[in-house]
Amino acid sequence: MMTRVSLKNVLSAVINQGAAEARAWIFGHQLNPAGNKTPHKILRMKLFGEKVAQWYPHDIKKDDPLVMARQEQERLSKLEMLKRRGKGPPKKGQGRRAAKRNK
Amino acid sequence: MRRTLVRNGSLYTRNLLHHSALALAASSRPQFRLFSSNENPPPVPQIDDVNNKELKAQIETYFKGDEKVLPSIMEAILKRKLSGNHEDTDDELMEELRMRPLDDVDDRDFESDFESIHDTDEEIDDLYNARDVVMKRMVKDEYFNMDDKKWDDIVEDGIKHGLLRDTKECEEILEDMLSWDKLLPDDIKQKVEVKFNELGDMCERGELEPEEAYEQFKKFEDEIVAKYLDKMEKEEASQFDDTVVPDKKKDLDDPPGEGPILRWQTRVVFAPGGDAWHPKNRKVKLSVTVKELGLSKYQFRRLRELVGKRYHPGRDELTITSERFEHREENRKDCLRTLLSLIEEAGKANKLVDDARSSYVKERLHTNPAFMERLHAKSMRLRESNQVPA
Numbered sequence: 288m289m290t291r292v293s294l295k296n297v298l299s300a301v302i303n304q305g306a307a308e309a310r311a312w313i314f315g316h317q318l319n320p321a322g323n324k325t326p327h328k329i330l331r332m333k334l335f336g337e338k339v340a341q342w343y344p345h346d347i348k349k350d351d352p353l354v355m356a357r358q359e360q361e362r363l364s365k366l367e368m369l370k371r372r373g374k375g376p377p378k379k380g381q382g383r384r385a386a387k388r389n390k
Numbered sequence: 391m392r393r394t395l396v397r398n399g400s401l402y403t404r405n406l407l408h409h410s411a412l413a414l415a416a417s418s419r420p421q422f423r424l425f426s427s428n429e430n431p432p433p434v435p436q437i438d439d440v441n442n443k444e445l446k447a448q449i450e451t452y453f454k455g456d457e458k459v460l461p462s463i464m465e466a467i468l469k470r471k472l473s474g475n476h477e478d479t480d481d482e483l484m485e486e487l488r489m490r491p492l493d494d495v496d497d498r499d500f501e502s503d504f505e506s507i508h509d510t511d512e513e514i515d516d517l518y519n520a521r522d523v524v525m526k527r528m529v530k531d532e533y534f535n536m537d538d539k540k541w542d543d544i545v546e547d548g549i550k551h552g553l554l555r556d557t558k559e560c561e562e563i564l565e566d567m568l569s570w571d572k573l574l575p576d577d578i579k580q581k582v583e584v585k586f587n588e589l590g591d592m593c594e595r596g597e598l599e600p601e602e603a604y605e606q607f608k609k610f611e612d613e614i615v616a617k618y619l620d621k622m623e624k625e626e627a628s629q630f631d632d633t634v635v636p637d638k639k640k641d642l643d644d645p646p647g648e649g650p651i652l653r654w655q656t657r658v659v660f661a662p663g664g665d666a667w668h669p670k671n672r673k674v675k676l677s678v679t680v681k682e683l684g685l686s687k688y689q690f691r692r693l694r695e696l697v698g699k700r701y702h703p704g705r706d707e708l709t710i711t712s713e714r715f716e717h718r719e720e721n722r723k724d725c726l727r728t729l730l731s732l733i734e735e736a737g738k739a740n741k742l743v744d745d746a747r748s749s750y751v752k753e754r755l756h757t758n759p760a761f762m763e764r765l766h767a768k769s770m771r772l773r774e775s776n777q778v779p780a
Contacts, residue, residue, distance in 0.1 A: 301743060
């Protein structure tokens, strides 16, 4: 015995046929009926890298190669003096972190 | 005495000059005619000359007290001047008269002359009492020291007593008098000017007398005014005809109902800088009354399924919002595109319903054994009938 399906129910069901896909197409949604993880959340974001970069003001020293060269020279000189006094950076494998690992 | 002599002399001299001018005109005309008739002109008649003795006698009489001799003296002087025979003697006489002082001068003449020429108001004896003087004058003369209030009272009295019946007509007449040169159109003015110049030229050439020219001009002016009045009457009649015609405009492109179908809501932020862009200006909201879209029952249900919470059942209002793009106009386009897509998608419901109903009916018939048996038999008979001609 098959159960009779009424015409009203059939029509009600058919009206909503394909509504989800149509809604997604019209409003620009991303269909994900299974709830899987997708990168859509990140892709639909606006590009905000430039906005973040604007947080710090522009340093005009970086535009002058002479100034940057002099700073680099000073850094190297300071490093040389530290090494001479035995206060330079440690070699690989002899730092605090490496020693901790061995324990 | 010298001033009186000069004044009276100038008066009489004007009259004499006028008469002499007429005489000259009268004499010049026959000369002109004689020239036209090719005859020799006769010699100019000589003017009677006055002797020194006669002139001296007249002057003595005047100085003795007889002022009635003055015109004859002036005539004598003019005659001697015109003859040109006594220039030296007259110059000497003038020098003599200038050097001679005058004893008896009547002040009454000066005073009468002055008063007749320059009329002054009544003299106020006590200037410290000016207020009382002004009040007395206001009591005597109703129109003394007029102001707006008094004028309004007078006009009101006139209207009450019926003297001023139609003030609007009076105002119109006054306005016409104020701008009288704008009453007539330019073409009529030009016509009148041309006629006036023509008549003036004819007068100057001597073809017409001034009186006759004036009569012709007056007649022409009356004709022009009559034509203008007829023209105005015709124009008024045409105006009435225009107003009588009823206004029948049946092809109106204005849709029925109140208010627009699409209702837009946007925000405009007035920033102090020159650039008008502001993030708050981006968002656009579009509202539509769903009844206006003319959807069927099934289409309406599909629309509700599509839009979800965007539809407000109480107000029958569908609201679409967009802030996808950076500029407001782009977002407005996006809203419109969305609305049209929704209408199109909702319109598919009718076709889906028809197809579903057809498939339902077919399925019901398929499950009916009696119908299937009769269908099978009919198809077999059709098959046999088809095989016979083959």
